[in-house]
Amino acid sequence: GQQVMQIPQYQHVQEGEDFTTYCNSSTTLSNIQWYKQRPGGHPVFLIQLVKSGEVKKQKRLTFQFGEAKKNSSLHITATQTTDVGTYFCAGPERDSNYQLIWGAGTKLIIKP
Amino acid sequence: DSGVTQTPKHLITATGQRVTLRCSPRSGDLSVYWYQQSLDQGLQFLIQYYNGEERAKGNILERFSAQQFPDLHSELNLSSLELGDSALYFCASSVVGMADTQYFGPGTRLTVL
Numbered sequence: 759g760q761q762v763m764q765i766p767q768y769q770h771v772q773e774g775e776d777f778t779t780y781c782n783s784s785t786t787l788s789n790i791q792w793y794k795q796r797p798g799g800h801p802v803f804l805i806q807l808v809k810s811g812e813v814k815k816q817k818r819l820t821f822q823f824g825e826a827k828k829n830s831s832l833h834i835t836a837t838q839t840t841d842v843g844t845y846f847c848a849g850p851e852r853d854s855n856y857q858l859i860w861g862a863g864t865k866l867i868i869k870p
Numbered sequence: 871d872s873g874v875t876q877t878p879k880h881l882i883t884a885t886g887q888r889v890t891l892r893c894s895p896r897s898g899d900l901s902v903y904w905y906q907q908s909l910d911q912g913l914q915f916l917i918q919y920y921n922g923e924e925r926a927k928g929n930i931l932e933r934f935s936a937q938q939f940p941d942l943h944s945e946l947n948l949s950s951l952e953l954g955d956s957a958l959y960f961c962a963s964s965v966v967g968m969a970d971t972q973y974f975g976p977g978t979r980l981t982v983l
Contacts, residue, residue, distance in 0.1 A: 791971065800872070800960055800974040801913065846913065850969030856926040857903070858969050862912040 760785050760852055764861030772869050777834040779864035781847035788850050790823055790830045791858065796843040804832075804845075834866075842868055873897065874975035876961050882981045888949040891978045893961030895942055901925070901967025902944040904936055907958040907977075919944055920967040951982045 761784045771777050789808045793801040805814055807823035807830060814821045820833045834841055844865045848858040873896035883889055895902050904916040915928035919938035938944040948955060958979050962972040
């Protein structure tokens, strides 16, 4: 079935270092969405990318959607403690378009 | 605050029991989704309802069932509970339920002893 693979599973960084998570879909996606889940919290929508090659920025966060609309990345510049959490990507289920297919998430951990 | 409410926040019960989790979607949202998240794991999609009708099913066990009522709130029923059912259960809502942006509730943490 349709899958969305996300790597890495965990990333440990020093505060101030950059962080990147990658998402790869087994099928072409009409769009891709990114969510953030803080420790002890619930997933919160960050952004949706729709166009091939699209790049969007939110302050220190840069989101990219690949030319083939099968992969995406989230890059955080100069991480801060407020960035800690798990970042999920998700894309529409191809056949019905009713549900989202979720990546497994990348957990960002700031080293003390 | 996403506007999605879930009750209860915490639930502790014993194996073999049955529980009901409740979700109220954001005002105006017609679609409700249920997810299970085990400790430090990803989101497992269980089931989706749109305007009272079941629309999509994920990896939902036969012991679990759900419904969406005319006022659009939804309930997830978990029966014959097992230790492995201990998890966070999230409800999310969206406007039209066509893989659009989902707004998550705070979750119900279920502990089965």
